[in-house]
Amino acid sequence: MHILIFGASGYVGTGLAQHLSADHRITGIVRAQPADDTAYEPVLAPDWVDRPQSVIDELRRVDAPPVDAVIAAVGGWYVDMSMIDRGIDSFDEDYSSYLRGHFGACAVSEALAEEGGRAPVRHLALNGVASVEACVGSGAISVFGAAQEMLIRVAAAETEAVHYRELKVMAPIGGDDRNDLRGGVETIGLPAVADAVSALLSRPDEYEISTALNV
Numbered sequence: 001m002h003i004l005i006f007g008a009s010g011y012v013g014t015g016l017a018q019h020l021s022a023d024h025r026i027t028g029i030v031r032a033q034p035a036d037d038t039a040y041e042p043v044l045a046p047d048w049v050d051r052p053q054s055v056i057d058e059l060r061r062v063d064a065p066p067v068d069a070v071i072a073a074v075g076g077w078y079v080d081m082s083m084i085d086r087g088i089d090s091f092d093e094d095y096s097s098y099l100r101g102h103f104g105a106c107a108v109s110e111a112l113a114e115e116g117g118r119a120p121v122r123h124l125a126l127n128g129v130a131s132v133e134a135c136v137g138s139g140a141i142s143v144f145g146a147a148q149e150m151l152i153r154v155a156a157a158e159t160e161a162v163h164y165r166e167l168k169v170m171a172p173i174g175g176d177d178r179n180d181l182r183g184g185v186e187t188i189g190l191p192a193v194a195d196a197v198s199a200l201l202s203r204p205d206e207y208e209i210s211t212a213l214n215v
Contacts, residue, residue: 001201002065004029004055004112006048006105007073008040012126012173012193016071019194027064029055049100052107056115067112069122069201072105074098075141077128083139094140102148106155106164113161120163122201125152127168127210149210156209163204167196168212186215 001024007013008028017026017040028040029048043062045054059067075098080086102125109123130138131145149166156164174187196213199206 001025001068002027003069003071003201004059004067004108005040005071005073006101006108007071007075008038008042009034010073012190013071013073014038015173015190016073016194016197019191020198023198025065027059027067048108049096049104052104052111055108056111067121068119069124070105070109070112071197071201072102072123072125074101074105075144077138077141079137081137083143086140091140095144098141099144099147099151102151106151106162109162109164110155110159113159120161122163122204123155123165124197124200125164125166126197127166129168129170129172131168132170153209164209165200165204165207166210167193167200168210169193170212171215188213188215 003020003024003026005013005017005026005028008017009030013028017028017038020026021039026040028038028042029045030042031046033044034042043058045058048055076094106123109121113121125148127145127148130142131149133142135142152164152166169188171186171188173193174189193213200211
């Protein structure tokens, strides 16, 4: 498969590219050119959230092969003061980097499907345990994570041209130093996440729209 990753330069996106590149061609949509070699082919589209069409234009410009699948590994993470105390500006920033980013990735998948005119594009959005638990200190991520599942469900109900799926990783991902692991919290390794991603993209019909990956 030719897989397009949004958030390819982040910890999870980079790890997925490394694990999936042995069997698939990986293209990463990035806002800035990576300084080092990557397991994905970077395509520069700094304003892709505001202009999803820019991704299509750049893929054409580099003569990329048709895209079979899209992975949306976007959104920030933090542990901080309460959501209300952080203020509306921070809430808006979290919305822009998280839910708005997932909307933009969905728009790209639909444009790819319209352009391709062949098998449905497979779209996989990554989510986390914060989407089902009220996480103190990262509450906006809980709010937008919960909304993300409905975004994917609505998008899936409105088209047959894209196979929308969501993977909820129900524990912190190992090696990501943004996670608060005090108290011996168990983690899920990136290889396990990559295996789940590969299964969902290869056989989407075998899974519900939202699938949980537990420890």
